[in-house]
Amino acid sequence: MDSLTQIVLGAAVGEAVLGKKVGNKAMVFGAIAGTIPDLDIIARYFTDTVTAIEVHRGFSHSIFFAIFFAPVxxxxxxxxxxxxxxxxxxxxxxxxxxLFTHPILDAFTTWGTQLFWPxxxxxxxxxxxVIDPLYTFPFLVFLVLTLFQKRTSEKRRKFNRLGLIVSSCYLGITLILKGISYKKFTEALDKEQIKYSKIDTRPAPFNSILWQANIVTEDAYLMANYSFFDSKPISFESYPKNHELLGSLKNNDKVQRLIKIAEGWYVISKQNNQLYFNDLRFGLMSLDPKEKDFAFKYQLTNAQGDLEILETPxxxxxxxxxxxxxxxxIWGN
Structure with missing residues (x-):
């Protein structure tokens, strides 16, 4: 999740554990604890793109990290x-x-987390x-209300508990919504008699009303959107895999690692004789049916046998x- 959400969660957890005894300091250090795992992003300044992606949400987001470093x-x-x-x-x-609740929350997102590292x-x-105002904003309101209560006040504990309960209930609701949207997508695929081997669903950015699906067919990936306010049938857009464009690069170690990171959800595109690796898991740059650019796109430059992979800004x-x-x-098709 985003930094603000992890700070709010960490502060609420800190308050629940030690607020009655140390007051607002519990929130402060809880917020710090909730931020620490994401400091792994500094790896991008010292390593190549692929290694930095592998490091993120790895060791620092594991149970092992929480157990080992909490006493420190x-x-x-x-x-x-x-x-x-x-x-x-x-x-x-x-x-x-x-430290532990941070990766637990991250496990509910599209990127996920290596909770059981190594x-x-x-x-x-x-x-x-990763950014959902419906999760974060109510949680933040309850935390602010908690902050202005005396440490011994029953209201303080009540507001903090409500923040934790409401946010957790929302997570539970999104799991139900995911199940419903999954059923809608599969019913639409069956109705159109589309043969597929795998389907992956996730919420669209910043909400839990509009959902997106990636579907694997023999030669292409299909992508679709479904809102709970839709009145028209779900339509599917096709994107050719183009994996053959990689040629001998497919056996390159960095490319293999990138394929593993993308969990096999990728298409290869070519623009101006330049190859690009597109990660399908995070969707397209727009909702235009003709859109070809993906949110996470990596340029593959093979200079003198040394492959360089750079994320497209x-x-x-x-x-x-x-x-x-x-x-x-969101309001329907």
């Missing part, structure tokens, strides 16, 4: 704070839950987008156009 961070806080309001064990417990398993339930204008189109599409 707990000891640091206990040692540095002059007023010993809580024990080292209590501060360690706060950091454990702050085992090579990425959990991705894909029922919530996304513009602010593209984001604004997508937001406008999403708002319109």
């Amino acid at each position: 961070f707990g000891w640091l806080v206990y040692t540095l704070l002059p007023k010993k309001e809580a024990t080292w064990r209590e501060w360690s417990w706060l950091f454990f839950w702050g 085992f090579d398993t990425r959990l991705a339930f894909q029922n919530i987008f 996304r513009s602010v204008a593209d984001a604004k156009n997508l937001l406008s189109a999403l708002w319109s599409r």
Whole structure:
């Protein structure tokens, strides 16, 4: 999830663990704990693109990381704070839950997380987008209400519990919505007698009303949108796989790793004699049926046998156009 959401979750968890004993400091250090796992993004400044992608949501998002580093961070806080309001064990417990709930929440997103690192398993339930105001905003409101209550107040604990309960219930609702949308997509495929081997569904950006599907057929991928306000049948757009365009590059180690990261959901495109690897899991840059650019697109440059992979930057204008189109599409086709 986005940084703000993880800060809110960490602060709420910190309050639940130690708020009654140390007051607002529990929120502060809970928020810090909720932020720490995402510091793995600094890898992009020291490694190549593929390695940086592999590192993100890896070791720092694992149970192992939470268990090992919680006592370390707990000891640091206990040692540095002059007023010993809580024990080292209590501060360690706060950091454990702050570090552990971060990847748990990330596991519900499209990108997922390697919760069981070093085992090579990425959990991705894909029922919530990485930024979802319906999850974050109510949670934030309850946290602010909690912040202005006295540490011994029953209202303080009540508001914090409500924030945790409401946000968790919303996660549960999105799982139900995912199941319903999955049924709608498969029914539409059966109705059109489309043969497919795999289907993958996820919410569109910033909401849980509009859902998107990727479908594997023999020669192409199909993509479709479904809103709970739709009144017309679901339509499918076809995108050729073009995997053959990779040629000998398909056996390249970096390309193989990128294919693994994309979990096999990729198409290859060629523009101006330049090859691009497109990750289908995060959708297109717009909702235009003729759109060919994907949100996550990587340029493959093979210079003198040394393959360089660079992520194609996304513009602010593209984001604004997508937001406008999403708002319109959410309300039905």
